[in-house]
Amino acid sequence: MKAIQMCDLQTQYLEIKSELDVAMQEVLDSGAFVKGRQVTDFARHLAEWLGVRHVIPTGNGTDALQIALMALGLKHGDEVITPDFTFIATAEVVALLGLTPVLVDVDSSTMNISIDALRRAITPRTKAIVPVHLFGQCADMEPVMQIARENNLFVVEDACQAIGAEYRFSNGKSLKAGTIGQIGCTSFFPSKNLGCYGDGGAIFTDDDELAARMQSIANHGMTVRYHHDLVGVNSRLDSLQAAVLDVKLRHLDRYTVLRQEAAAVYDEGLRDNPHLLIPARAPYSTHVFHQYTLQLKDIKRDMLKERLAEAGIPSMVYYPVPLHMQKAYQSERSQKGCFPVSEHLASCVLSLPMHTCLTDEQQQYIIRTLNLLTS
Ligand SMILES: *Cc1c(COP(=O)(O)O)cnc(C)c1O
Numbered sequence: 001m002k003a004i005q006m007c008d009l010q011t012q013y014l015e016i017k018s019e020l021d022v023a024m025q026e027v028l029d030s031g032a033f034v035k036g037r038q039v040t041d042f043a044r045h046l047a048e049w050l051g052v053r054h055v056i057p058t059g060n061g062t063d064a065l066q067i068a069l070m071a072l073g074l075k076h077g078d079e080v081i082t083p084d085f086t087f088i089a090t091a092e093v094v095a096l097l098g099l100t101p102v103l104v105d106v107d108s109s110t111m112n113i114s115i116d117a118l119r120r121a122i123t124p125r126t127k128a129i130v131p132v133h134l135f136g137q138c139a140d141m142e143p144v145m146q147i148a149r150e151n152n153l154f155v156v157e158d159a160c161q162a163i164g165a166e167y168r169f170s171n172g173k174s175l176k177a178g179t180i181g182q183i184g185c186t187s188f189f190p191s192k193n194l195g196c197y198g199d200g201g202a203i204f205t206d207d208d209e210l211a212a213r214m215q216s217i218a219n220h221g222m223t224v225r226y227h228h229d230l231v232g233v234n235s236r237l238d239s240l241q242a243a244v245l246d247v248k249l250r251h252l253d254r255y256t257v258l259r260q261e262a263a264a265v266y267d268e269g270l271r272d273n274p275h276l277l278i279p280a281r282a283p284y285s286t287h288v289f290h291q292y293t294l295q296l297k298d299i300k301r302d303m304l305k306e307r308l309a310e311a312g313i314p315s316m317v318y319y320p321v322p323l324h325m326q327k328a329y330q331s332e333r334s335q336k337g338c339f340p341v342s343e344h345l346a347s348c349v350l351s352l353p354m355h356t357c358l359t360d361e362q363q364q365y366i367i368r369t370l371n372l373l374t375s
Pocket residue numbers: 060061062063086087089090132158160161186187188189199200201
């Protein structure tokens with residue numbers, strides 16, 4: 001059996017090497033390493049695939065979030081609500097811009113932002129909500145959008161882990177993650193569901209004015225060359241990454257199915273294990289399984305992780321420390337104990353290997369070993 005990896009990018013590359021090598025060679029031959037035609041081609045293809053008017057490529061997902069927030073015209077001290085249980089980038093950009101991150105607890109089954117907690121966190125200073133579609137499943141966007149409308153708030157979706165996930169509204173309409181709020185952001189970090197071979201990210205929006213502003217901010221606040229109307233940043237996707245992404249986008253639907261099939265195999269093998277919970281599926285969203293994340297019930301996580309590693313099975317803890325317990329993010333509003341669900345999740349989650357090249361043999365071995373070690 002081939003060694004098991006959390007995320008196997010080499011095998012995935014080899015499967016589509018011929019397509020990728022041609023695309024990358026074209027960039028090398030063209031010499032247009034930045035602002036090549038590949039960047040605009042990819043942005044157009046992704047916009048079509050998402051069903052959104054504008055895709056603005058950026059240097060990474062964190063920049064995408066930062067540029068999105070910069071475009072909203074918020075003022076120092078304005079409050080931006082984010083879930084407490086997420087990757088740090090979601091709240092980091094809020095703090096970095098001098099805005100106030102207001103953390104809220106998450107739902108214990110979906111691990112996404114709690115709608116009740118969100119409602120309670122709104123104050124007259126709240127200006128935006130940044131819901132995160134954690135691990136590949138959409139946050140409950142219908143009530144999020146409803147709350148945003150009622151309170152005149154922007155919604156910037158952090159879809160870094162959920163490209164391709166679909167949210168179903170109660171009227172039967174579906175929209176892709178990142179195309180529901182005014183702005184959506186994603187990351188093309190190599191291990192993400194649509195990953196490049198370096199850093200990359202993108203912003204999605206249907207709003208022409210916001211699109212123009214974000215495009216300008218990403219390019220030094222420039223519209224006409226060397227005329228800077230806004231304070232911006234330098235954040236771009238390079239041509240090589242765009243070439244890789246344009247090829248991989250053609251495979252993304254297939255990759256999503258492979259992840260969903262792998263998740264179903266894990267479900268089947270682990271569902272009856274009384275010591276853990278398999279990932280819950282929300283009725284309103286598909287799940288694209290950026291991660292397959294278990295909640296352990298009565299097992300010592302560190303010990304289990306070590307035993308698994310000894311058996312050649314990598315596992316990861318996303319995330320071991322909730323945001324409000326991070327040194328840089330402590331405030332009077334968020335002491336230990338104030339987000340019990342998030343704290344509980346941080347203590348009990350464990351993610352198993354998840355990628356598009358898992359074999360049934362590997363998965364059966366992981367399932368057998370995990371069931372044995374927890375019995
Ligand atoms: C990966 C990720 C980001 C940041 O993306 P980078 O490309 O690494 O900057 C932001 N939010 C979430 C939830 C992520 O998973």
